[in-house]
Amino acid sequence: MPDFPPLRPGSTIGILGGGQLGRMLALSAARLGFKTHIYCPDPDSPAFDVTPGRTVAAYDDEPALADFAARVDVVTYEFENVPVRTAALLGALKLLRPGANALAVAQDRLAEKAFLTVNRIPVAPFAAITDLDRLEAALAELGTPAVLKTTRLGYDGKGQRIVRNMEEAALAWELLSPRPLVLEQFVPFEREISVVVARGLHGEVAAFDAAENVHRDHILKTSAVPASIGSRTARQARLLASAIASALDYVGVLGVEFFVLAGGRLLVNEIAPRVHNSGHWTEAVCVTDQFEQHIRAIAGWPLGDPARLADVVMENLIGEEIETIPAALGAAVRPHVYGKAVSRRGRKMGHLNRIVLKKRAR
Amino acid sequence: MPDFPPLRPGSTIGILGGGQLGRMLALSAARLGFKTHIYCPDPDSPAFDVTPGRTVAAYDDEPALADFAARVDVVTYEFENVPVRTAALLGALKLLRPGANALAVAQDRLAEKAFLTVNRIPVAPFAAITDLDRLEAALAELGTPAVLKTTRLGYDGKGQRIVRNMEEAALAWELLSPRPLVLEQFVPFEREISVVVARGLHGEVAAFDAAENVHRDHILKTSAVPASIGSRTARQARLLASAIASALDYVGVLGVEFFVLAGGRLLVNEIAPRVHNSGHWTEAVCVTDQFEQHIRAIAGWPLGDPARLADVVMENLIGEEIETIPAALGAAVRPHVYGKAVSRRGRKMGHLNRIVLKKRAR
Numbered sequence: 001m002p003d004f005p006p007l008r009p010g011s012t013i014g015i016l017g018g019g020q021l022g023r024m025l026a027l028s029a030a031r032l033g034f035k036t037h038i039y040c041p042d043p044d045s046p047a048f049d050v051t052p053g054r055t056v057a058a059y060d061d062e063p064a065l066a067d068f069a070a071r072v073d074v075v076t077y078e079f080e081n082v083p084v085r086t087a088a089l090l091g092a093l094k095l096l097r098p099g100a101n102a103l104a105v106a107q108d109r110l111a112e113k114a115f116l117t118v119n120r121i122p123v124a125p126f127a128a129i130t131d132l133d134r135l136e137a138a139l140a141e142l143g144t145p146a147v148l149k150t151t152r153l154g155y156d157g158k159g160q161r162i163v164r165n166m167e168e169a170a171l172a173w174e175l176l177s178p179r180p181l182v183l184e185q186f187v188p189f190e191r192e193i194s195v196v197v198a199r200g201l202h203g204e205v206a207a208f209d210a211a212e213n214v215h216r217d218h219i220l221k222t223s224a225v226p227a228s229i230g231s232r233t234a235r236q237a238r239l240l241a242s243a244i245a246s247a248l249d250y251v252g253v254l255g256v257e258f259f260v261l262a263g264g265r266l267l268v269n270e271i272a273p274r275v276h277n278s279g280h281w282t283e284a285v286c287v288t289d290q291f292e293q294h295i296r297a298i299a300g301w302p303l304g305d306p307a308r309l310a311d312v313v314m315e316n317l318i319g320e321e322i323e324t325i326p327a328a329l330g331a332a333v334r335p336h337v338y339g340k341a342v343s344r345r346g347r348k349m350g351h352l353n354r355i356v357l358k359k360r361a362r
Numbered sequence: 363m364p365d366f367p368p369l370r371p372g373s374t375i376g377i378l379g380g381g382q383l384g385r386m387l388a389l390s391a392a393r394l395g396f397k398t399h400i401y402c403p404d405p406d407s408p409a410f411d412v413t414p415g416r417t418v419a420a421y422d423d424e425p426a427l428a429d430f431a432a433r434v435d436v437v438t439y440e441f442e443n444v445p446v447r448t449a450a451l452l453g454a455l456k457l458l459r460p461g462a463n464a465l466a467v468a469q470d471r472l473a474e475k476a477f478l479t480v481n482r483i484p485v486a487p488f489a490a491i492t493d494l495d496r497l498e499a500a501l502a503e504l505g506t507p508a509v510l511k512t513t514r515l516g517y518d519g520k521g522q523r524i525v526r527n528m529e530e531a532a533l534a535w536e537l538l539s540p541r542p543l544v545l546e547q548f549v550p551f552e553r554e555i556s557v558v559v560a561r562g563l564h565g566e567v568a569a570f571d572a573a574e575n576v577h578r579d580h581i582l583k584t585s586a587v588p589a590s591i592g593s594r595t596a597r598q599a600r601l602l603a604s605a606i607a608s609a610l611d612y613v614g615v616l617g618v619e620f621f622v623l624a625g626g627r628l629l630v631n632e633i634a635p636r637v638h639n640s641g642h643w644t645e646a647v648c649v650t651d652q653f654e655q656h657i658r659a660i661a662g663w664p665l666g667d668p669a670r671l672a673d674v675v676m677e678n679l680i681g682e683e684i685e686t687i688p689a690a691l692g693a694a695v696r697p698h699v700y701g702k703a704v705s706r707r708g709r710k711m712g713h714l715n716r717i718v719l720k721k722r723a724r
Contacts, residue, residue: 006688009699009712027389030412033687033699033712049414050392285671287646287694287717301688304696307719309647309671325395326368326658331667332649337371337395350371350395355649357669 004095004201007073007299009033012053014072014094016086018045020338020348021078021275024283026051028291034299039068046339059086069093076252076298080106080273081153097298098252102273105248109151109182112271119247121240122267124259129181132173138183139169145186148172150179158218162186187267189259193227195241196279198293199250201300206293207238208286208306211278211314213257219346223278223314225285233264244271253294255279277348281314282306284334284353311356322349332357366457366563369435369661371395374415376434376456378448380407382700382710383440383637386645388413390653396661401430408701421448431455438614438660442468442635443515459660460614464635467610471513471544474633481609483602484629486621491543494535500545501531507548510534512541520580524548549629551621555589557603558641560655561612563662568655569600570648570668573640573676575619581708585640585676587647595626606633615656617641639710643676644668646696646715673718684711694719 007013013029015022018040026036026047037053038045048054053071057064065086069075074095080103087100105115116123127138129148139146148169150159159179161172173181192215197207212227213220227234241256248254255276257269279290288296288304296303317324322343325335329352337350369375375391377384380402388398388409399415400407410416415433419426427448431437436457442465449462467477478485489500491510501508510531512521521541523534535543554577559569574589575582589596603618610616617638619631641652650658650666658665679686684705687697691714699712 009684009687010701010703023392027392027412030385030389030701031698033701035411035701049397050389050412052411284649287696287719292696296688299688302691303693304691305693305717305719307694309717322371325371326661326663329664329666331665332669334649334654334666336393339372339392339395339397341372355667355671357649357667 004300006301007034010035011073011299012037012071013295013298014039014068014075015047015078016040016059016075016082016090017078018042018047019078020046020340023047023050023338024291024336025076025078025275025294028289029295032292032295032299032301034295037068037072039065044341049339059083062089065089066093074298076294078274098248098250098254098273102248102250102254106271106273107152109149109270110180111151113182115247116244116268119243121244122265124187124267124269125185127183129173129183132170135169135173135183136166139163139166142183142185147184147186148176149182149184150176151182152179187259187261189261189267191227191229191260192257192269193229193237193260194223194255194257194276194278195237196253196255196276196282196290197238197241197245198253198290198297198303198306199242199245200297200303201251203246204303205242205245206303206306207241208279208282208290209308210234210237211281213278217346219316219318219348220277221316221318223281225281225308225312229260230264233260233266236264237266240266240268244268248273252297253279253290277316278314280336280351281312281353283336284314284355285310285312310358313354313356315352315354316348317350317352319343319345319347319349325350330354366662368663369396372397373435373661374399374433375657375660376401376430376437377409377440378402378421378437378444378452379440380404380409381440382408382702385409385412385700386653386698387438387440387637387656390651391657394654394657394661394663396657399430399434401427406703411701421445424451427451428455436660438656440636460610460612460616460635464610464612464616468633468635469514471511471632472542473513475544477609478606478630481605483606484627486549486629487547489545491535491545494532497531497535497545498528501525501528504545504547509546509548510538511544511546512538513544514541549621549623551623551629553589553591553622554619554631555591555599555622556585556617556619556638556640557599558615558617558638558644558652559600559603559607560615560652560659560665560668561604561607562659562665563613565608566665567604567607568665568668569603570641570644570652571670572596572599573643575640579708581678581680581710582639583678583680585643587643587670587674591622592626595622595628598626599628602628602630606630610635614659615641615652639678640676642698642713643674643715645698646676646717647672647674672720675716675718677714677716678710679712679714681705681707681709681711687712692716
């Protein structure tokens with residue numbers, strides 16, 4: 001690996017994607033003295049409001065990508081579905097952090113599960129599904145219920161169906177094929193948690209505390225910290241997340257979602273090679289939050305301390321829930337509004353961090 | 363007072379001044395979903411990098427000011443020396459928060475001391491100096507040493523001289539007149555502290571904990587929290603700061619500097635009608651920091667909780683000290699780099715917040 005001196009303040013960080021994650025990365029980069037350049041096809045992207053550099057172009061617009069690369073010192077991204085060709089092109093022109101490897105693994109459920117299995121990270125039993133015969137055999141092997149999923153581009157519950165028998169499986173196959181599919185055993189879990197972990201340029205890792213996540217309509221609604229799990233399970237989750245980051249030779253911040261089974265056993269549900277919605281609580285109560293940590297990592301700076309100073313519950317504001325701002329703000333609530341022009345049903349518009357204060361003499 | 367509904371996210375906040383304070387205000391405004399428009403004569407102002415709206419024009423450029431006012435929903439400022447005529451013009455066109463009254467008081471040491479005295483806020487004995495005879499009489503009355511200061515435009519130790527006898531007083535008079543002057547008794551103090559206080563649109567106040575300030579070459583070097591003062595003195599400082607904000611019918615964040623005398627007696631040294639350098643620690647350890655608090659106040663939002671989650675020492679990075687970033691960063695140190703292109707001697711380039719972590723089982 002060629003030596004990379006720490007990026008100096010005043011350098012420019014290129015960010016692919018102009019949504020709320022790109023915006024929050026840009027805000028943190030500004031606090032560290034970096035300029036940012038956002039690349040996004042949508043001219044109304046909220047991140048454009050907080051950055052001096054802007055490119056509005058498609059992700060396959062090669063001249064625009066080359067121009068973008070020439071204007072920045074390092075490239076990162078806010079979403080895992082950066083096209084492979086885009087990542088390869090940018091990676092050839094400029095440092096790309098995290099690397100294309102993390103994208104390749106995270107974009108494909110089958111590749112992700114294979115990667116995790118090879119690295120002895122526990123996942124739910126699964127099988128690649130190429131045809132109906134294979135689906136029937138896998139269903140017999142894994143048992144029911146099971147979940148049939150597309151291997152690519154699934155999010156917020158899209159691209160998946162629970163199946164309880166072969167009849168439902170055949171129906172799900174009709175709906176989801178001919179895309180590549182994977183069948184997963186439906187594991188009865190007690191709760192879902194996630195760990196956001198950072199890995200620096202020289203291999204150091206720093207994991208945030210585990211958050212306990214609750215979804216509504218397949219969209220993350222709340223992340224509470226600490227999670228109601230034992231300290232051994234919490235430590236194990238941080239260790240597994242750190243092991244994944246190391247196995248990927250990762251640089252930056254990575255989100256890892258887990259199922260917690262009875263007795264505290266952990267299975268990895270999925271990984272996201274980016275700052276993560278379930279890590280938004282860190283901005284309110286951590287010495288270093290996930291956004292600053294990601295910027296520090298990709299800039300080759302030493303990682304910050306992920307220590308947590310208080311208990312907290314992060315709540316997503318979805319669709320018209322954003323209208324409760326500012327009337328419903330309690331004093332110990334830290335709001336974050338993403339600056340999106342239009343609130344649509346199911347669209348993440350902002351979040352609240354409710355901080356749990358201990359009584360303190362003044 | 364006409365009713366003012368809370369500013370809705372997506373509204374635009376106009377900020378006079380494009381230095382680090384304006385930049386930090388803009389970053390906090392963005393987190394609350396506001397757009398910002400920065401007005402500053404210097405095209406290289408660091409705040410321009412984080413705002414969608416920019417005006418580069420002189421503070422007496424009336425067409426530019428009118429255009430600026432038309433583009434924003436409320437106007438605030440990052441420095442107290444906004445020309446009175448500029449404030450009056452903007453105040454006639456748009457809501458100006460804090461109001462012109464606070465500027466008038468804070469721009470003139472004599473007006474400030476008179477205002478404080480009328481409101482029974484303790485200050486060091488002082489006298490307006492209009493000629494040498496008056497200076498001699500005041501020196502006899504207040505005793506030596508004393509400090510002769512210009513009433514306007516003093517900062518970082520500029521525009522003031524310590525005088526120990528009439529000979530030095532005459533020399534100081536030569537140097538500082540014909541500007542209006544004030545003589546202050548030099549009060550032997552044990553330490554300097556400051557309190558940043560916010561006052562909301564409906565009169566509610568919220569004071570941050572007092573910080574203990576150390577200057578180097580007349581420039582703030584560190585602010586430590588908690589200050590090494592008794593809890594009664596700390597409470598008294600918060601009460602005095604709150605009383606000043608209320609007496610000014612203030613909306614926004616106000617900085618109040620105090621001398622702490624033997625036995626804990628407090629004298630107000632000066633007030634600043636804006637976010638304050640000695641409040642930069644709040645961004646690292648408070649539920650709501652001074653920048654968010656200022657934006658909430660001027661937007662008519664409920665104030666946030668100023669509660670502090672950890673002990674902290676803020677250290678200014680002055681001139682070439684900025685070059686220690688990132689090499690000298692400890693893990694529990696939160697850096698803030700202002701993005702100024704050129705570091706000059708005595709120029710504030712950034713700051714560090716060193717957070718004091720309590721041992722915690724993980």
